Amino acid sequence: MNNYKDSFIEENLGLVHLCANRFRGRGIDYEDLYGAGCIGLLKAAKGFDEERGVKFSTYAVPVILGEIKRLFRDGGSIKVSRSTKELSMKVSRTRESFLLNKGREPTVSELANAVNCSEDAVVEALNVSLPPISLTETTDDTMGEMAIPVDAPDIEIADMLSLKQIMHELDSDDRKLIYLRYFNNKTQTETAKELDMTQVQVSRREKKLLYQMRCALLE
Numbered sequence: 001m002n003n004y005k006d007s008f009i010e011e012n013l014g015l016v017h018l019c020a021n022r023f024r025g026r027g028i029d030y031e032d033l034y035g036a037g038c039i040g041l042l043k044a045a046k047g048f049d050e051e052r053g054v055k056f057s058t059y060a061v062p063v064i065l066g067e068i069k070r071l072f073r074d075g076g077s078i079k080v081s082r083s084t085k086e087l088s089m090k091v092s093r094t095r096e097s098f099l100l101n102k103g104r105e106p107t108v109s110e111l112a113n114a115v116n117c118s119e120d121a122v123v124e125a126l127n128v129s130l131p132p133i134s135l136t137e138t139t140d141d142t143m144g145e146m147a148i149p150v151d152a153p154d155i156e157i158a159d160m161l162s163l164k165q166i167m168h169e170l171d172s173d174d175r176k177l178i179y180l181r182y183f184n185n186k187t188q189t190e191t192a193k194e195l196d197m198t199q200v201q202v203s204r205r206e207k208k209l210l211y212q213m214r215c216a217l218l219e
Helices: 002-011 013-021 030-047 056-073 082-102 108-115 119-128 155-168 172-183 188-195 199-218
Strands: none
Touching: 002 013, 002 030, 013 030, 013 056, 030 056, 056 155, 082 108, 082 119, 108 119, 172 188, 172 199, 188 199
16 A cells, blocks of 8 residues: 555656746745645645545645745745855945946846856845745735746646636536636626626626635635
């Protein structure tokens, strides 16, 4: 039984890579992201119930993402080398001096020449000095949520798996509303007719559902 479970987990490690790749370059080492994702995978494997009628990947992705996002909520286990920290301090002092003398922000190239290192190293040093990104930062536009821009090509796959899980948990009427609006491209008026609702009711319900779904994706 243990051998089967170990093999099952190994076969699904790709899900961990998919999720961890979403947060590359956000202040936490990939090894830490991957480690947290593996914990999520283990929890998912332990809690998965085949009788629920969903695929393991659909169930596991939100759990894995939850463990990874916990790193950000807890401040992460950020590992920055001593040399990078020293370079960050040097770059910061050089930037401040340049700004004071020239009256403008220096370019990355100018900073690199001033501290005698590569532009990539300067960019990394500048990032070290930036505050960590909060997944729950309150803004006027996001109602307590903050989307993290990521360029990884596999984001859509992980997002779709998470979305399917959330859709599966909606009431049948709510699920139909979302399908009509965003999968069948129906207008609110057309959707209202099919659901025996008014356009205003559809609009209000849709806004509430979208907010709930966004919150669920970030949990």
